[in-house]
Amino acid sequence: MMKVVKGKKKASVLLALTLAGTMLISACGSNNETGNKATGGEATSGKPVTLKVEVFDRGNSPSGSTITNNYLTNYVQDNFGKPNNIDVQFVPIPRSEEVQKLNVLMASGSDVPDIVFTYDSGTFYRYAQQGGLTDLGELLDQHGPNLKKFLGEDTLAYGNYQGQQFALPAKRAHLGKYSSFVRQDWLDKLGLPVPQTTDELYTTLKAFKEKDPGQTGGKVIPLGMALASAQYEPLLWSFIQPVTEEQRYTLTQQLGSNDFPILLPGFKDGLQFMNKLYNEGLMSKDFSLDEDKKKLNEDAAKGLVGFFSEDDMNPFYPDGLYSTLQANIPDAKLSSVDVYTDSEGKHPKPEYAPVGLYLMVPKSSKNAVEAIKYLDWMASENNLLNMQNGVEGENYTLQDGIPVAKADAPDDVKNRVYNWGDMAIISNGKQLGDTDRNVEAYVLGMPEQFQEETRNALTISRSDTIKPVLFDHPIEAQAKYGSALRDKFNEIVVKATMVKPDQFESTFESIMKDYMANGGQAILDERTKAYEAMK
Amino acid sequence: MNTRVYLRRYWQLYMLLILPVAYFLVFKYGPMYGIIIAFKDFNFFQGINGSEWIGLDAFKEVFAMSDFYKTLRNTLMLNFLDLLFSFPAPLFLAIMLYELKTVWFKKISQTILYIPHFISWVIIGGIVYQVFGTQSGMINNFVTSLGFEAIPFLTDKNDWLITYLIVGVWQSAGWGTIIYLAALTGINRELFEAADVDGAGRLRKIWSITLPSLKPTIVTLLIINVGNMIAIGFERPYIIGNTAVRDYSDVLSTFVYRIGIESGQYTLATVVGLFQAVVGLVFVLGANYLSKKLADQSII
Numbered sequence: 001m002m003k004v005v006k007g008k009k010k011a012s013v014l015l016a017l018t019l020a021g022t023m024l025i026s027a028c029g030s031n032n033e034t035g036n037k038a039t040g041g042e043a044t045s046g047k048p049v050t051l052k053v054e055v056f057d058r059g060n061s062p063s064g065s066t067i068t069n070n071y072l073t074n075y076v077q078d079n080f081g082k083p084n085n086i087d088v089q090f091v092p093i094p095r096s097e098e099v100q101k102l103n104v105l106m107a108s109g110s111d112v113p114d115i116v117f118t119y120d121s122g123t124f125y126r127y128a129q130q131g132g133l134t135d136l137g138e139l140l141d142q143h144g145p146n147l148k149k150f151l152g153e154d155t156l157a158y159g160n161y162q163g164q165q166f167a168l169p170a171k172r173a174h175l176g177k178y179s180s181f182v183r184q185d186w187l188d189k190l191g192l193p194v195p196q197t198t199d200e201l202y203t204t205l206k207a208f209k210e211k212d213p214g215q216t217g218g219k220v221i222p223l224g225m226a227l228a229s230a231q232y233e234p235l236l237w238s239f240i241q242p243v244t245e246e247q248r249y250t251l252t253q254q255l256g257s258n259d260f261p262i263l264l265p266g267f268k269d270g271l272q273f274m275n276k277l278y279n280e281g282l283m284s285k286d287f288s289l290d291e292d293k294k295k296l297n298e299d300a301a302k303g304l305v306g307f308f309s310e311d312d313m314n315p316f317y318p319d320g321l322y323s324t325l326q327a328n329i330p331d332a333k334l335s336s337v338d339v340y341t342d343s344e345g346k347h348p349k350p351e352y353a354p355v356g357l358y359l360m361v362p363k364s365s366k367n368a369v370e371a372i373k374y375l376d377w378m379a380s381e382n383n384l385l386n387m388q389n390g391v392e393g394e395n396y397t398l399q400d401g402i403p404v405a406k407a408d409a410p411d412d413v414k415n416r417v418y419n420w421g422d423m424a425i426i427s428n429g430k431q432l433g434d435t436d437r438n439v440e441a442y443v444l445g446m447p448e449q450f451q452e453e454t455r456n457a458l459t460i461s462r463s464d465t466i467k468p469v470l471f472d473h474p475i476e477a478q479a480k481y482g483s484a485l486r487d488k489f490n491e492i493v494v495k496a497t498m499v500k501p502d503q504f505e506s507t508f509e510s511i512m513k514d515y516m517a518n519g520g521q522a523i524l525d526e527r528t529k530a531y532e533a534m535k
Numbered sequence: 536m537n538t539r540v541y542l543r544r545y546w547q548l549y550m551l552l553i554l555p556v557a558y559f560l561v562f563k564y565g566p567m568y569g570i571i572i573a574f575k576d577f578n579f580f581q582g583i584n585g586s587e588w589i590g591l592d593a594f595k596e597v598f599a600m601s602d603f604y605k606t607l608r609n610t611l612m613l614n615f616l617d618l619l620f621s622f623p624a625p626l627f628l629a630i631m632l633y634e635l636k637t638v639w640f641k642k643i644s645q646t647i648l649y650i651p652h653f654i655s656w657v658i659i660g661g662i663v664y665q666v667f668g669t670q671s672g673m674i675n676n677f678v679t680s681l682g683f684e685a686i687p688f689l690t691d692k693n694d695w696l697i698t699y700l701i702v703g704v705w706q707s708a709g710w711g712t713i714i715y716l717a718a719l720t721g722i723n724r725e726l727f728e729a730a731d732v733d734g735a736g737r738l739r740k741i742w743s744i745t746l747p748s749l750k751p752t753i754v755t756l757l758i759i760n761v762g763n764m765i766a767i768g769f770e771r772p773y774i775i776g777n778t779a780v781r782d783y784s785d786v787l788s789t790f791v792y793r794i795g796i797e798s799g800q801y802t803l804a805t806v807v808g809l810f811q812a813v814v815g816l817v818f819v820l821g822a823n824y825l826s827k828k829l830a831d832q833s834i835i
Contacts, residue, residue: 100796103579103799106579107579107582122798122799123799126579126799127579127580130578130579130580130581131580132579132580221670227778284670285669285670285685286668286669286670286690288690288777288778288779289664289668289689289690289777291777479798480798480800482798483797484793484794484797484798487778487781487793490778491778491781494778498779514601517601518600518601518602
C-alpha cells in the first residue's frame with residue numbers, strides 16, 4: 001500500500017512540474033501576444049491581421065534582445081505594423097539548415113510563414129513547379145508600386161516561372177565577385193613587376209618558388225588554391241575563348257546558382273594550365289581537401305602564399321586575412337591585381353546574378369496582400385536605409401550621401417542593426433541609388449588602412465564580367481542534376497589538376513564522359529531546345 | 536494455470552512491455568508508411584496521399600543511373616574491407632585486455648580505448664586532416680623531413696582506403712570490446728585452472744578456452760555485420776572522403792543524401808532506401824541460415 005501511495009505522490013509531483021512548465025511556456029507565449037496586440041490595436045480599430053515573416057536565426061543575438069524581439073522587429077512593428085493594423089511576427093529559422101526547415105514548414109501547409117525565402121534557386125523552382133507558391137504579379141502591381149520600382153525588371157525576371165511571378169528576388173547591390181591578390185612585398189624584394197597577364201603570372205610564380213622571398217623554408221605556396229569557386233573560376237574562365245550568343249546559351253551549364261563553363265571552348269586549356277601548375281609544385285598540394293577555403297586562408301595569413309584569387313572584399317575585413325597576415329609579418333603587403341588574361345587581352349570573370357534571397361509567399365498563405373504591403377513599405381521612403389544602418393547621428397553619419405558606421409558608438413547602439421542583412425530582405429547589400437555608391441559603402445565599412453586596396457579589388461571584380469545566362473523558364477534537367485553535377489564538376493577540376501601530365505588527356509576524356517552521362521547531356525539537350533524555342 | 540490467473544499474476548510484466556512496443560510501432564513501423572513514396576511522384580504540397588502513382592518508374596530510373604552502381608560497389612567494398620580488418624580488431628583487443636592482470640592498467644587502457652567512440656565524426660575529420668594531410672599533415676611533415684616524397688593519404692584513392700580503415704578501427708575497436716569482455720566474464724575460471732594443471736601455455740589457453748567460449752558472440756556479431764553489408768553509416772565516408780577520392784568514397788548513404796536532401800528528389804532517395812532494406816534483409820537471413828548450417832549458431 002505504502003508503495004502505491006509513494007508512486008502516486010511521485011507521479012503527481014511530476015504532473016505538477018509538467019503543468020507548471022507548460023503554463024510557464026504558454027504564459028511567455030501569451031505575454032508576447034498581448035504585448036503585440038496592445039501595440040497593434042491602438043492605432044486602428046478591429047482585430048489586427050497577423051503577418052508571419054521568416055527570419056534567419058544565426059544565434060548571434062546580443063544580450064537583451066532575441067531574434068524575434070529586437071530593435072529592428074520593433075522598428076517594423078512601430079512603423080509598419082501599427083499604422084496598418086498588422087501584427088508582424090517573425091518566425092526564426094536556423095541559418096545552417098534553412099532549406100531543410102523550410103521544406104518541413106512548406107509541407108506542413110498550415111503553419112508556414114506568409115513570407116519565406118531561400119538563397120537556393122533550385123528550391124524556389126521546385127516549390128514553383130509543384131504548385132506551392134502564390135503568383136505575385138498582380139498583387140505587385142496593385143499593392144507594391146515602390147517595391148516594383150526598387151527591384152526593377154532585371155531582378156524580377158529571376159523570380160518569374162513560366163510567366164508567373166512566383167518569387168520576388170532581393171536586389172543585389174554589388175554584382176562583382178572575384179579579385180586576385182599578390183604579395184607586393186615579395187615582388188618588390190625580387191625586383192619583379194606586377195604581373196599583367198597569365199604568362200607573366202607563371203614567371204612570377206616560378207620566381208616565388210625558386211627564390212622563396214618570404215623565407216618560408218621551402219614551404220612557399222606560389223599559387224594559393226582551394227576547391228572553391230572564388231579560387232578556380234577566375235583562372236578557368238580566362239581560358240574560355242570568345243563565344244557566340246548561341247554557344248553561351250547552349251554550352252554553359254548552370255549548376256546550383258552559378259554558371260559553369262564546362263562545355264565552352266577553352267575549358268580544357270584552363271584545366272591543363274592548372275595541371276601544369278600543380279605538377280610543377282606551384283599550387284597548394286591539398287587544395288582538393290579545402291572546400292571551405294580554411295586552409296588557404298590559414299596559409300595566406302601565415303605568409304606562405306604568393307598569389308591567390310578570392311571573393312573581392314574577403315581579405316580586408318577587420319580581423320580578416322590581411323590584418324592577420326600583417327600581425328604575423330608586419331611588412332607584408334597585399335595588392336589587388338587583375339591578372340588572368342584571355343585571348344583578347346581582357347580579364348573575364350563571372351559576376352553575380354542581380355538577385356539575393358528569393359522571397360516567396362506560400363499558396364496556403366491568406367495574407368499575400370499584407371506580405372506585399374510589408375515589402376513595399378520596406379522599399380519606400382527611408383525605411384530600407386533605416387533598417388540597414390540604424391539611426392543617423394547615433395549609428396552612422398552621412399559622408400557624401402554614404403552612411404558610415406560610427407566606430408565609437410556604444411555597443412547597445414551598434415547592436416540595434418546586428419542582423420540588418422537578414423531583416424532588410426528586399427536587398428542584398430546596402431542600396432544607395434547606384435552601384436558606385438553601393439560599392440563605396442562597402443569600402444568605407446573596411447578598416448581605414450585597407451580602404452584603398454578594397455576599392456581596387458571592388459573595381460577589378462566589376463570589370464570585364466560575364467553575366468549569368470537566364471532563360472525565360474528554368475531548365476528542368478539543371479534542377480534535377482544540378483547538385484550532383486556540381487560535385488562532379490569539382491571532381492573534374494581535382495582529377496584533371498592532380499593527374500600526371502602524361503595522363504591528362506585520358507583522364508579528362510573519361511571524367512567528361514562520366515559527367516555527360518550523369519546529366520550533362522540532358523542539360524545540354526534541354527538548353528539547346530530552349531534556345532531554339534526562344535529565337 | 537488458466538489464462539485469467541496467468542494474466543492476473545503477470546499483468547505488470549505486460550504493462551512494462553507496452554512502452555517498448557509502442558516505441559517500435561510509432562518510430563519503426565509507422566514511418567514504413569512513407570515507403571509508398573517510392574511508387575509515387577511525390578509532391579511536397581499534395582502530401583503522400585495526394586501524389587500520383589507512378590508504378591516502378593522510379594526504380595527503373597535509379598537502376599539506370601551509373602552513380603547508383605558505383606556507390607553500390609563502393610558500399611560493398613568498404614563494408615567488406617571493414618569486415619576483414621575492423622571486425623576482428625575488437626576481438627583481439629578484448630582478449631589482450633582479458634589477459635592483463637594489473638587491474639589499474641587494464642582500467643586505464645579500457646578508458647583510453649573507449650574515448651574515440653565518443654568523439655563526433657566531424658572532429659575526427661578535423662584530426663584526420665591534421666595528421667594525414669599531404670602538405671602539412673603530421674605524418675607527412677615527418678616523412679618529408681627525412682627526405683622522402685609525401686604520401687597522399689587523403690588524395691590518392693588506394694592510400695585513402697588504408698586511411699579510411701585505420702580511422703575506422705581507431706574509432707570503433709575499443710568500444711567493440713565491451714560485448715566480448717562481457718562474454719568473457721562468463722567463462723568458468725576453473726577451466727583455466729584445470730588447463731594450468733595440464734601445463735597449457737597462455738596461447739594454448741586462448742585458443743582452446745577463450746576463443747571457443749566467445750564463439751556464439753562472434754557469430755552473432757558476424758551475422759549482424761553481414762546484415763549491414765549494404766547499409767553504411769553516412770558520417771564516416773562523407774567526412775573522411777573528399778573530392779579527389781570520390782571514386783571510392785561515394786557510397787549509397789552519401790548518394791541518398793545528394794539526391795534526396797540536396798536535390799529534393801525524395802522518390803528516388805526512397806527507392807534507394809527501400810532497395811537497401813530489402814537486400815539487407817536477404818543478407819541477414821542468408822548469413823543466419825549459413826551459420827545455422829555450418830556452425831549450428833543462429834540468432835533467429
